[in-house]
Amino acid sequence: MNRKNIHIHLSEAKSSTGSLKGLDIQIGKIKGEQWDEIEGPTPFPDHTDLRSWDRILLSRYKPLYLPFCDLCCLCTYGKCDLSGGKRGACGISMEAQQSRIVLLAACIGAATHISHGRHLVNHLIETHGRNTPINVGGTNVDVEAPMIRLVCGIKPKTLADLVTVLDYLETQVTELLAAAHTGQESDPLDFESKVFHAGMLDHVGLELADLTQISVFDFPKADPEAELVNLGLGTIDSEKPVILVIGHNVPPAIDIIQYTKEHNLSGTIEVTGICCTAIDLTRYDPDAKIVGPISWQLRYIRSGVPDLIVVDEQCVRADLLIEAGNIQAPLVATSSKNCAGLVDRTDDNPDQIVADLISGAVQGVLILDPKKVGEVAVRAAIQSHEIRKTIKTSKIPTLEELIEYAKFCSGCMECTRACPNETPIPDAMKQAATGDITLLAEIYQSCIGCGRCEDVCNKNIPVHNALVAAARDIVTSEKYTVRAGRGAIQDIEIREVGGPIVLGEIPGIVAFVGCANFPNGVSEVAEMAREFAKRRYISVASGCSAMAIGMYRNEDGQTPYEEFHGRFDAGGIVNVGSCVSNAHISGAAIKIASIFAKRNLRGNYEEIADYVYNRVGAVGIAWGAMSQKAAAIAAGFWRLGIPVIVGPHGAKYRRMLLGRKDNEANWFVYDTRTGEKVQVGPVPEHLFISAETKEEAMVLIAKLCMRPNDTSRGRSMKLTHYIDLHKRLYGIIPDDIHLFIRSSSDIPIMMKEELIPILKEKGFKDQKIPDPTLLKSQIRTQKGGN
């Protein structure tokens, strides 16, 4: 536990109290007396401090491993074949190896966000000062940092306070990563427990990063009415110089806007973005334009529209320098994590850098100073635009060229075999060769833009470009809106929905998170979000999923953000922001415990997670998640007892956490009032599961929103949605409803006739509804005992 900065003894500093206070903040100490909440048992926890909680969850939700291959290749003892019960040279089993890989992924993911947070905090302390106050919602948000309060047991007031949090996070990530070293840990569940810890740290890191940027850049502050911003390739005016920003770290992009403002260039330049930098930029300037999610990189660049590309970190293609070169657009790399082999020009004169980029002396530069990036990018983009106007830079073939290309296709199937979605490209090419591009255009809709098809084509057909060419009409009509990321949820919103949620009367919170590796394009996420908003669940979204939801128009021409309200309330579609804004979703769950139920947050993880698990009907959907960051984010939800559903490709995370509804004995809680063990049924049934289709996912969402604490009224509402969706999407009534009906009052009134015969057949018996907990320590009659 990293509390070194807090152990200052008054006797060692014989000075006035006034000056001591100042010093306290300076070194990261948060004074207890500013906060009257009692400190819980686990401020700044090591993973062993919460291991018993993890084991409670893991005894119910057991790992199912789906190895990516039979081998371990992590050390030079190997490679080792672990199949069929064999152990590696270090003694490791297949199960432990799989969970070790999950730990590695979760550590990388957490490190990515934490390092991003460290970068933001250091940079903004430098530019704005250590005492810059944290402000995420003014008077509307009193619980400003629920994750940090919960995990660290401190209440951060300024940027400087966040440094203590970062120190803790980095210590912990380093320790977890160390556990992935060859040898050592042998127990799969202990690896899983470490995964949960990484996930929890990740959410602290997410919160820290978003608090920082909201506070300093004055992003929407918990604003349900944040502006609608433009989204889609069709919204870009390519007559102007166009800058493309890609990645997850917004300061350089903000300094681009700043430079245009300071030099009266606002409105004369299109600043367009892909991925989270785009989202965060529109939180700063609603005139910036979001091109689309991560998978839009190749198609947009190859369109030739961007005159200059600024790339920062995280989800950015590793071949951007090549792609930028192909359309003669200079590239500016801005992150130490992604130096791209470029010469570091941070200390050079901007005039010289711009000249070198424009003359083609260099194809790209590395600039680690965001302010200088702002100047160089704008000036070079203006000049680049002038030059590029006169040359053809688009790589997208014309219809005639496309047909010629298609004629080359030999139908060898290599493209399909390389395509993550196994799209029938050869069939489409065959058709295209006859002049009919319908099927190719259809494939564009499920293309995730990876470009692997091109690498394997024996005939050197630019397959990806061909798809984009075929879908030209679709592409140019991509004009949508998305509500700018609002940030946190207001305390008052929590106060209003807390009751309906924990009683089950708002049937659930459904969080659409993660990226764009969907089996069927972005449309499925929009469809799901709308379905649940219409059913008066609270739909929440972030990152590329928030964009995906926006890429839809209803029969009235409205995007979902126009169709539904943005309040954290029944029937809303709430865009919290970028990936780091995911912390507001877990934060909202925590705030229900804190604000609505008045539980202490401070260093009190276990109790709060138990509360959320038993009472808050929230589910995460990472329909197209592909990265290590997504693994860490999911793990942070798991430890809070919030189930996560992934798409079919999510099975490649190699490990599910599944409950077994057929083992009735698993599904009990203690009644806090009596200590009695009460059977409550499989609610929620799973903690992490991959759904094969969106239909399966939708039914799972409805099902996994049930919680032991649901009132009969709440449960009957949740059951109505579950049964209704199951009937509609599966075509039959579910066979497990008897597990969720605790008494006849749980039965949805409109379904009574249909359900009662089934329940009778299944041998249904009345059960009482307890005040549920999994923690013996929460039983009131023996409070304090164990």
Next chain:
Amino acid sequence: MNRKNIHIHLSEAKSSTGSLKGLDIQIGKIKGEQWDEIEGPTPFPDHTDLRSWDRILLSRYKPLYLPFCDLCCLCTYGKCDLSGGKRGACGISMEAQQSRIVLLAACIGAATHISHGRHLVNHLIETHGRNTPINVGGTNVDVEAPMIRLVCGIKPKTLADLVTVLDYLETQVTELLAAAHTGQESDPLDFESKVFHAGMLDHVGLELADLTQISVFDFPKADPEAELVNLGLGTIDSEKPVILVIGHNVPPAIDIIQYTKEHNLSGTIEVTGICCTAIDLTRYDPDAKIVGPISWQLRYIRSGVPDLIVVDEQCVRADLLIEAGNIQAPLVATSSKNCAGLVDRTDDNPDQIVADLISGAVQGVLILDPKKVGEVAVRAAIQSHEIRKTIKTSKIPTLEELIEYAKFCSGCMECTRACPNETPIPDAMKQAATGDITLLAEIYQSCIGCGRCEDVCNKNIPVHNALVAAARDIVTSEKYTVRAGRGAIQDIEIREVGGPIVLGEIPGIVAFVGCANFPNGVSEVAEMAREFAKRRYISVASGCSAMAIGMYRNEDGQTPYEEFHGRFDAGGIVNVGSCVSNAHISGAAIKIASIFAKRNLRGNYEEIADYVYNRVGAVGIAWGAMSQKAAAIAAGFWRLGIPVIVGPHGAKYRRMLLGRKDNEANWFVYDTRTGEKVQVGPVPEHLFISAETKEEAMVLIAKLCMRPNDTSRGRSMKLTHYIDLHKRLYGIIPDDIHLFIRSSSDIPIMMKEELIPILKEKGFKDQKIPDPTLLKSQIRTQKGGN
């Protein structure tokens, strides 16, 4: 750069100077005025601060990638086939992917050591106080922390000062790990530069950890005459209760010794150890016994000798709980990194824990308090010994049983195909079935104890046990000595050898490091170390390699530690200690620059690395390295310009750093006196290379010790060894000597007749010897320029 704790403004703390001083130490600040050395350009560097130095090295030593497989399987976009120039779905190339995996390994390795350091510092601050002084050699060592001074630019005085260093290391490791996330970095050399950074951080972590334990536990303090301690299975008295400690974190083992001392049990209990915990324990108590290196785990446990096993972290088999169970020895896990699925009994009464272990109610426990481990281990071992005396616990078959087993062998070759060393087990079994166990016993000598043979045997023959049985006589005669780890090198030693080393008159420093995954058992390392000690190089050793060297007796019955002195001087064999003691080896190189050449260390990495690279003829040999830690340690040497040779299995690290002696233009330096570019030949030729045989390694060692700064006298001595070894081991004279002879005075006198004709044929011409540097900033005539 993580310097947050240093920025305290006096104005903000209006108190007396006295109390301010106290506060300074409290928060990790190191007061500049205590140290009059000028601060160099890169205290607490980010990796981009040293990227240009890395690129200088990497432009000369280019990566050769040897992929372990064609695929990338790190995210759910994949798996992706990267062979034949194909790129992954994220755009990554095969080269970048390989270097990314190397980065991941180096991060895991560095994290392991840093986390170990954090654990030690936290624990010992708790038990001994924040102000515990750092003392690694009393008055003999003034430069107490060369790595920390060099990298961080601070001079640590107490344990508390090390906390600032840890914060920095963890921040940096987290950032590097983040760069391994899917997407982002595209340039292989930028990944490699990050690998170098991870290596540098690793050495800081190593130094910090060893400084801490030397200071607090009063280990030998830079003592060339540290005691000789017992090594080998044959040295153990199994009539006494035997405790086995395994791992890398010594506090629990020390508390075992402490407990026996406090309870008058000294001498009645055998405390035996494997791996670095064993080494560090003998630094504390020379009566403890080292069983052997990492690969001795299975054979020793299965012998049935240990009555109780205490396991901490790092290189410990992941199946110890099973192995311990098989011999009915209780197991105590002591590290959060390795919880082994055991119940955490840290807060329980020792009586109850001992009772549970002895009754068999539990097979093992997790105890995170070293002191409690000490008590439980000793008490349980005594009782366990009593019980185990009466039962057969050895798993090693008798000769008769062995022959029976051997008869089952069908010669299917699966064991050979699973063996990392491809040993001819079926041939040996065939022979053994006839009663002749010679070949089996021979295989024991090259067995690395992984046990994979047993998993694949179709006939369920306990193959590993059979090898040990066949080698029973060898095993029981394993009685050797090793000098206890001495820790740092004294300043005076450096002062004395500095000149001879940088002039080349001591022909080199050869460091044998890393673990026991050798192709031909431990004997090869001993052979190499003796060869170079006899040739009056300085042989240095650490960890399992230090043990391996001890496992040899010369014709006079002496072990190498008895045969050779332990001073850091020509002809010595110097055991610095455990893995973390490796920092004393890099530290010694740095101290030559500091103490002998009086260069400033403080935050002055680039200049010092340039000094070491051009002047200090040091080479690392990690003959059996297998882990991520070894990768990090090697990387730390690379950044200092110290080449590392690995054994043939080391090629599985997937990436070499090779120079090309045939490209003459590559091999220049600047003469600091004139700025002139001078050709100096390929010295050293490679930075990282796998040798196929020990003979190749020995010739490489001699060759890679050459440096541009060698005087003619020094160079001729180095050449003598190189040519002599080449002739003896290769059977021919090397074909590249002309590249190393700069003038006729470089020619070894005794070889003149032989060499001059060759040189004439090759067209040799005189070159001058510069005052070498690779840094333009070091050129005196334009000092300060670039």
Next chain:
Amino acid sequence: MTGQDPWIRAEMGGTKQASIISKPEVLSALMKKANHPIFLIGSESITDNKQSDLLITLIKNLKEKWNVPVISTAHITGTLISRGLVPNASMGSMEIIDRLCDNKWQGLDGKGQYDLVILAGFSYTLGSLLLSGLKQCSWNTKKISLDPKYHPHATWSYGNMKFENWQKEIERFFDIIKTDKKNMEESHV
């Protein structure tokens, strides 16, 4: 050996790879040897592609002939019923694999764990992972993939085949089923 390469090329197998179902007699022999088989049918079995009809007929045949219970994964039960195939249960693909990994599971019929698992109708990627998971947790259970794409993680799999060839194979299998007599000698696999 193109037919025996993993369909998605990066899907490497392991040290043990599926044997090829070289002729319908193999399939028939495998079915006869099984004591307790089960069939998992995935969501692609109802997509519009030309394999669907044949697959559904195949499953019906197996069900009728050997009384193989069928579990439909995902959301397809209703559609299957409407096409004349009534699955014995509907369960998520992860849920059923999880149960097949539990040696205490008593099966749909209470008769204990299954010894033969047949899969068809899954996307190749998901199918691979399901087979890999099964292989890992239940090494000795026989796993058959019936899709015309080679699945190295199965015990037996069709090679990569064109639809037409696969169709012929399956139709020949129907013939065998029809002409099969109870007293016919068991062919050996």
Next chain:
Amino acid sequence: MTGQDPWIRAEMGGTKQASIISKPEVLSALMKKANHPIFLIGSESITDNKQSDLLITLIKNLKEKWNVPVISTAHITGTLISRGLVPNASMGSMEIIDRLCDNKWQGLDGKGQYDLVILAGFSYTLGSLLLSGLKQCSWNTKKISLDPKYHPHATWSYGNMKFENWQKEIERFFDIIKTDKKNMEESHV
């Protein structure tokens, strides 16, 4: 397909695996097609095992017949010379692979990069890595492994064979070399 499994079982190949040298004519055809071949011989060629003699004879034959330059890796040059084989150069295994990966390297003879690389006498593990490295950096160079253990990363490799069978194959190759006439029609590989 035991003969075509990687010898060390965990040594998975990739999406492209070595073709098997099914008969000595294949080898002979490969040699004839090569414009600029080179032979790398590893340290195991001089160990005591029974393959050594045959391997050295084989290399001598290749050297004599097609003037294939030979590079000995590790420390074995002296021993080879004493056994009548004078290598054209001695170089570390890493050093030679590094040069073979450099398309600017002019070769030992100054005639440019090689188009066929033959390996033998390496431990299986090291051989695999050398072949993998070569495959990666020089996809189009032909790589032949002559050891009797299947190497998936090569372009052509012997399958896993017993010594006796391998010996027969190699001896048949000697016969072909001897009887081979300059005007003999080239066999096609």
